[in-house]
Amino acid sequence: MKPFLSIITATFNNxxxxxxxxxxxxxQKYTDFEYIIVDGKSTDNTTAIIKKYEPIFKQKNISFKWISEIDTGIYNAWNKGLKIATGNWISFLGSDDVYLDNALDKYVKKIIEEKNADFVYSKVKLINNNKEVIYIVSDTWKWNQFKRYMKIAHVGAFHNRKYFDTYGIFDESYKISGDYELLLRAKSCLKTTFINEFTAEMKDGGVSNKNVFKAFKEVKKAKINTAGISTIVAFFDFYFSLFKYYLSTFVKKLIK
Structure with missing residues (x-):
């Protein structure tokens, strides 16, 4: 039996x-899914775009749901989407990310093969505004690495609904690294399966230095509170990650 999928996109002025x-x-060729857009009360043309596509989804006989109301961040928006999602496998696709052709077919094939998995993920391309590939996320999950660094692609990946039933929804106290914290909850018991193909592209958001610092702080918090990493190791990883980030930023400026 083919799985019914839920795809959730959070958006604000996109x-x-x-x-x-x-x-x-x-x-996508595979159409046994529902699409949910959670808009944060956009003030641009976002809701008009959403309304424009309602009849197209209806014509294709694909369930389409959307809400537009103020939220407190991406994880609050994703949790709203989870509350109305009916799929037994759930994905989160950013409002500036895209699925590549036949991505859902690849996921469904793997889901059928690995029915007991908690999390199914793939290779993902990071692209710039010129659609040039600037980085490839292709690492595979290993607990000893994952508890230290988030090196697998979350974009477009699918979560088994049973995972949320067991471990709960996103922690909204996180603003950037809540997806990492969610997957840390199962610790070494997390059952993952990897698709060694590209299924999605995500745009380089040009994250500001302030947000990078905040992201690293949240990762440190998740390591200590959820993964059970020692405070000393978590702080070492925090400062080492900052050092690598600022060093790479400096080198890029020199090259330019």
Missing amino acids: EKTLEETINSILN
Whole structure:
């Protein structure tokens, strides 16, 4: 029996990129899924774009749900999506990310093969505004590495609904690294399976230094509180990650 999927997109004032995301979903051959958009009360043309695509999803006989209300961040929005999702496998696709052709077919094939998995993920391309690939996320999950660094791709990956039933929804006290914290909860018992193919592209958001610092702080918090890593190791990883980030930023400026 083929799985029914739920794909959730959180958006806020993303009129420039949302249509590309929506079209990448509409272009999938596999159609046994529902698409949920959670908008944070956008003030640009985002909701008009969402309404424009309602009849197209209806024509394709694909369930389409959306809400538009103020939220407190991406994990609050994703949790709202989870509350109305009916799929037994759930994915989160950013409003500036896209699925590649036949991505859902690849996921469904792997899900059928690995029914007991908690998390199914793949290779993902990070691209710039010129659609040039600047980085490839292709690491595979190993607990001893994962509890120290988030090196696997979360974009477009699918979570077994049973995982949320067992470990709960996203912790909304996190603003950047809540997806990492969620997957840490199962510790070494997390059952993952990897698709050694590209299924998605995500855009380089050009995260500010302030947000990078905040992200690393949240990762440190998750390691200590959820993964059970010692405070000393977590602080070492925190400062080492900062050092690597600022060093790479400095080198890039020199090259330019």
